[in-house]
Amino acid sequence: xxxxxxxxxxxxxxxxxxxxxxxxxxxxxxxxxxxxxxxxxxxxxxxxxxxxxxxxxxxxxxxxxxxxxxxxxxxxxxxxxxxxxxxxxxxxxxxxxxxxxxxxxxxxxxxxxxxxxxxxxxxxxxxxxxxxxxxxxxxxxxxxxxxxxxxxxxxxxxxxxxxxxxxxxxxxxxxxxxxxxxxxxxxxxxxxxxxxxxxxxxxxxxxxxxxxxxxxxxxxxxxxxxxxxxxxxxxxxxxxxxxxxxxxxxxxxxxxxxxxxxxxxxxxxxxxxxxxxxxxxxxxxxxxxxxxxxxxxxxxxxxxxxxxxxxxxxxxxxxxxxxxxxxxxxxxxxxxxxxxxxxxxxxxxxxxxxxxxxxxxxxxxxxxxxxxxxxxxxxxxxxxxxxx
Numbered sequence: 001x002x003x004x005x006x007x008x009x010x011x012x013x014x015x016x017x018x019x020x021x022x023x024x025x026x027x028x029x030x031x032x033x034x035x036x037x038x039x040x041x042x043x044x045x046x047x048x049x050x051x052x053x054x055x056x057x058x059x060x061x062x063x064x065x066x067x068x069x070x071x072x073x074x075x076x077x078x079x080x081x082x083x084x085x086x087x088x089x090x091x092x093x094x095x096x097x098x099x100x101x102x103x104x105x106x107x108x109x110x111x112x113x114x115x116x117x118x119x120x121x122x123x124x125x126x127x128x129x130x131x132x133x134x135x136x137x138x139x140x141x142x143x144x145x146x147x148x149x150x151x152x153x154x155x156x157x158x159x160x161x162x163x164x165x166x167x168x169x170x171x172x173x174x175x176x177x178x179x180x181x182x183x184x185x186x187x188x189x190x191x192x193x194x195x196x197x198x199x200x201x202x203x204x205x206x207x208x209x210x211x212x213x214x215x216x217x218x219x220x221x222x223x224x225x226x227x228x229x230x231x232x233x234x235x236x237x238x239x240x241x242x243x244x245x246x247x248x249x250x251x252x253x254x255x256x257x258x259x260x261x262x263x264x265x266x267x268x269x270x271x272x273x274x275x276x277x278x279x280x281x282x283x284x285x286x287x288x289x290x291x292x293x294x295x296x297x298x299x300x301x302x303x304x305x306x307x308x309x310x311x312x313x314x315x316x317x318x319x320x321x322x323x324x325x326x327x328x329x330x331x332x333x334x335x336x337x338x339x340x341x342x343x344x345x346x347x348x349x350x351x352x353x354x355x356x357x358x359x360x361x362x363x364x365x366x367x368x369x370x371x372x373x374x375x376x377x378x379x380x381x382x383x384x385x386x387x388x
Contacts, residue, residue, distance in 0.1 A: 013233060013261040016216055016240040018053070018111060019154025019183045021083045025261030026240025027052040027229070027254065028186070029247065030220060031087040031113065031158075034303070038078055039286035043279070044247060045081070047269070048254035053085055058115050061090030061099035075108055083110035087158070089118065090142065091128045097145035104151045112150055114143065114157040116173070119192045125362040130160045130192040133169040137372050140176050147181040154183035158220070158242070161204050163361055164193040167368060170204060174212040186218040186242045192361050196245070196353070206236040218242050225349045226253070226260035226268065245353035249307025251279065273312050274340035280308050281332055288328070295326045311348030314338060 016026035029036060029044055034057065041054040056074060063071040077084040086109040090096035096114075103109050116139070118129030133139050147155045157177055162168035170187055177185050187208050189200035200221025209217040216239035219232045229241045247253045252269040259268065271279070283304060288297025305323045318334065325331045 013263075014239075016053075016184070016218075018156060018216070020152075021053075021111060021154065023053045023240065025051060025258055026216075026218070027257045027261060028218060028240060028242045029054040029254070030186075030242045030244035031055045031058050031115065032244055032248075033057050035248070037074065037287075037290065038076060038081075039283060039290050040251065041081065042078055042286060043251040043283055044254045047252045048258050050080070051258050052254060053083070053111075054081065055085040055087050055113055056109075058087050058089045058118070059099075061088050061092075061095045064088070064099045065095060065102065077109070085109060085111040085113065087113040087115050088146075089115040089128070091126075091132060091138075093138075093141040093145040096142050097149045100146045100149035100153075100155070104149065104153050110153065112146065112153055112155045113186075114146055114155065116157055116159040117188050119160065119195050119361075121362040124192060125364065127364050127367060131163060131361070131363055131367065133159055133173040134163055134167060134367065134371055135373065136169075136172055136176065139173060140180060143177060143180040143182060155181070156184040156186065157182055158186040158188070160188045161191045161201060163363070163368075164191050170208055171211050174208050174217075178212050178214050182215065184216040184218060184239070185212065186220050188242075189219070189221040202232055202236050205232070205238050209237045209239075216240065220244065222351075224351060226256035229257055230260050245351070248352045249304055249310060250352070251283075270344035272340070272344065273338060273342040276308055276312070277332075277335040277338070277340060280304070280335065281328065284328060284331055294328060298326050298328060298331055301331075307352055310352065311345030312338075312342055313345075 013025050015022045015024035029041065029052065036055065036057045045054055059071060059074060075086060086103060088096065088099055090099065100112060103112060116130060116133050120129060123129035124131040143157065159170060159173055161170045174185055185208065187205050189202055189204050190196070190198065202219065205217065205219040218240045219236055219238040220242035223229050223232060223241055223243050224246045229243070232238060232241055243253065243257065252271065256268045284298050284301040287300050288294040291297050291300065302323050306319065309319060318338065322331065322334045325334060
């Protein structure tokens with residue numbers, strides 16, 4: 001790929017230890033529904049040279065226990081993926097325990113991450129996702145079942161600051177995690193009310209690190225470049241970073257992250273449009289092979305088109321055309337009509353994906369009355385299928 005020599009500030013970062021696994025450099029791909037499937041993980045891992053940790057998209061515990069067909073496909077890992085990392089979402093301690101034991105006994109993964117950060121209203125209105133840590137006893141029960149059921153597999157958890165600025169939960173949740181044997185915690189520096197809007201609160205990450213020095217703390221939120229990742233570590237003292245929206249349409253960000261954390265002044269990847277187009281076709285091809293149908297793979301790829309083309313001079317009509325293709329030939333033909341010699345555009349490293357906030361948090365009736373009462377959380381709080 002074309003490159004632009006840019007010095008990577010800082011020095012080499014210490015490896016991250018998650019149970020028996022060493023993650024060096026300490027860079028983790030955040031689970032993203034419908035995004036971090038096996039094909040996308042393959043791309044990110046290739047650009048990183050196999051370094052880092054790449055987590056599956058969210059898997060619903062109930063669907064896993066019931067061996068839902070879609071879920072069983074989502075937990076498939078490429079033979080080259082190591083360690084194999086699954087993120088679980090669940091609201092019932094017993095179901096979470098069954099899912100974790102299933103993973104351990106059937107050797108389905110090497111690491112389990114628990115999702116307590118989803119801000120989607122259809123989840124929080126039933127007491128799930130980022131609403132759940134407010135109920136401290138329920139959180140403890142879920143984490144205890146997971147750690148107990150996992151045996152030798154390390155269990156980590158990802159969470160937000162809290163429901164809103166008046167109902168912060170991250171410090172209590174962090175202490176519960178330590179007490180119940182969690183191997184590491186990742187904190188997204190936003191509340192549920194913020195969704196993906198505003199600015200991530202990196203000070204909260206620093207506070208959590210000070211509060212739970214016993215285990216690694218990873219920071220998440222507003223990492224759009226390798227420099228952002230280094231700055232987060234310097235400013236918060238966190239042990240590593242979790243990168244989500246920053247790599248949308250830009251899997252080569254992991255090459256930059258590896259170079260930066262290793263303290264090298266290597267060239268960062270700055271692909272011309274021709275090279276971006278090649279990655280787009282490869283991404284769509286991998287999706288088709290994974291799904292088992294070329295057309296469905298290209299259709300699934302459509303959501304990535306705008307992210308890959310961000311900043312490039314591509315007309316609106318062509319963007320629309322590329323976003324409705326249903327074959328690799330049509331995708332390649334459309335891309336070949338572009339000015340493929342365009343260099344990497346200035347400003348293309350900025351925010352990507354969802355950025356709007358949502359200040360109204362939908363919760364079950366009476367949810368905020370008692371932070372310890374677990375009543376009101378039932379099966380309906382769990383999604384029917386995974387990846388949502």
